[in-house]
Amino acid sequence: MLRLAIQKSGRLSEDSLNLIRECGISFISSSLKLKTECTNFPLEILFLRDDDIPGYVADGVADIGIVGENVLVEEGKQELTVEKLGFSKCRLSLAVPKSVEYNSIQDLNGKNIATSYPNLLQAYLQEQGVQAHIHTISGSVEIAPSIGLAEAICDIVSSGSTLISNGLKEVERVFKSEAALIATKDLSQEKREILEKLLFRIHAVQRARKAKYILLNAPNDKIEEISDLLPSVKAPTVLPLAEEGWSSLHSVVNEDDFWEIIEKIKDAGAQGILVVPIEKMII
Ligand code: PRT
Ligand code: ZN
Numbered sequence: 001m002l003r004l005a006i007q008k009s010g011r012l013s014e015d016s017l018n019l020i021r022e023c024g025i026s027f028i029s030s031s032l033k034l035k036t037e038c039t040n041f042p043l044e045i046l047f048l049r050d051d052d053i054p055g056y057v058a059d060g061v062a063d064i065g066i067v068g069e070n071v072l073v074e075e076g077k078q079e080l081t082v083e084k085l086g087f088s089k090c091r092l093s094l095a096v097p098k099s100v101e102y103n104s105i106q107d108l109n110g111k112n113i114a115t116s117y118p119n120l121l122q123a124y125l126q127e128q129g130v131q132a133h134i135h136t137i138s139g140s141v142e143i144a145p146s147i148g149l150a151e152a153i154c155d156i157v158s159s160g161s162t163l164i165s166n167g168l169k170e171v172e173r174v175f176k177s178e179a180a181l182i183a184t185k186d187l188s189q190e191k192r193e194i195l196e197k198l199l200f201r202i203h204a205v206q207r208a209r210k211a212k213y214i215l216l217n218a219p220n221d222k223i224e225e226i227s228d229l230l231p232s233v234k235a236p237t238v239l240p241l242a243e244e245g246w247s248s249l250h251s252v253v254n255e256d257d258f259w260e261i262i263e264k265i266k267d268a269g270a271q272g273i274l275v276v277p278i279e280k281m282i283i
Pocket of ligand 1: 007008009010011012048049050051067068069070071088089090155156157158159160161162163177178179
C-alpha cells in the first residue's frame with residue numbers, strides 16, 4: 001500500500017482530496033481522522049500540517065505527498081518533486097506600505113523584512129545583491145509594517161486583496177508556486193508500480209479538465225475547412241447525418257483555445273454546436 005500525505009485542513013486540502021476522488025479512488029474522510037485507507041485502490045492517506053509533509057516524505061514515513069512548492073523549496077526539498085499539479089497557484093512577493101515610494105529592489109538595502117519564508121527570501125535578495133535584515137515570523141506577516149516590526153514583508157499572495165486591506169503594495173515577485181506531487185527517493189518496486197498507476201489516472205484527470213468534447217453539424221462541402229480548424233487527438237470523427245449532404249463532426253478542443261475556435265467554425269458554416277465536459281481522457 002502506498003502512503004500519501006496531504007494537508008489536513010487548509011488551502012490545499014480540498015483540491016488534493018478532489019484530485020484523488022476524480023481518480024476514481026474512494027475513501028471515508030472525517031475531520032477527526034488522521035489517516036484513512038482507500039477502499040478500491042492500494043492507498044493510505046495521512047492528514048498532516050502542510051509544513052510537515054516534505055519532511056515526512058523525505059524520511060519515508062509517507063511515500064508520496066501533495067504540498068505547495070513554496071513550502072517544499074523553503075525546506076530545501078525540491079528534489080522530491082515528481083510533478084506540478086496545477087492547483088493552489090500563488091506567488092511569494094515583497095510588499096511595502098502603499099505610501100512608501102518604491103523604485104527598485106535596491107530600496108530594500110538595510111531594511112527590515114518580515115516573512116515566514118526566510119530561505120526563499122534570502123536566496124532572492126542574494127541574487128539581487130541586496131542586504132536586508134530578515135525577521136522570521138510564523139504568521140500574520142501582513143501586519144508587521146503597521147506595528148513597526150519591519151519596513152517590508154515577503155508573503156504569499158494570490159488575489160492580492162490581503163495586501164490591499166493591510167495598506168500594502170506588491171513590489172517584487174520572489175517565487176511562483178503551485179501544488180506539487182512529491183515522492184520519497186527509495187520507493188520499492190511494488191510501490192513504484194502503484195505510483196505509476198496513480199500518475200496514469202492523475203494525467204487522465206488533468207487532460208480532461210482542460211479539454212471539452214465538441215459536436216457540430218456541417219454541410220459536407222465545409223467538412224474539410226472545419227476539420228482544419230479543429231485540433232484533435234487524431235482527426236475529428238465525421239458521421240453522416242440522416243439529412244443528405246450533412247455530417248456530424250466530433251472532436252476535442254482545449255479550454256484555452258475554446259472561444260476562438262467556436263467563432264471560427266461558426267463562420268465556416270458549423271451549426272448546432274454542442275460542447276460537453278469530458279470526465280477522463282486517456283490517450
Ligand atoms: O495548518 P497548515 O500549516 O497545514 O496550513 P497553513 O496555514 O500553513 O497553509 P494554508 O492552508 O494557508 O496554505 C497552504 C498552501 O496553499 C500554501 O503553502 C500555498 O502553497 C498555497 N496558497 C495558495 C496559499 C494562498 N494561495 C494564499 N493566498 N497560501 C496562503 N495564502 C494566504 C497568504 O499567506 C495571505 O495571508 O492568503 C493570504 C493572501 O491571499 P490573497 O488572496 O488575499 O492575496
Ligand atoms: Zn503550514
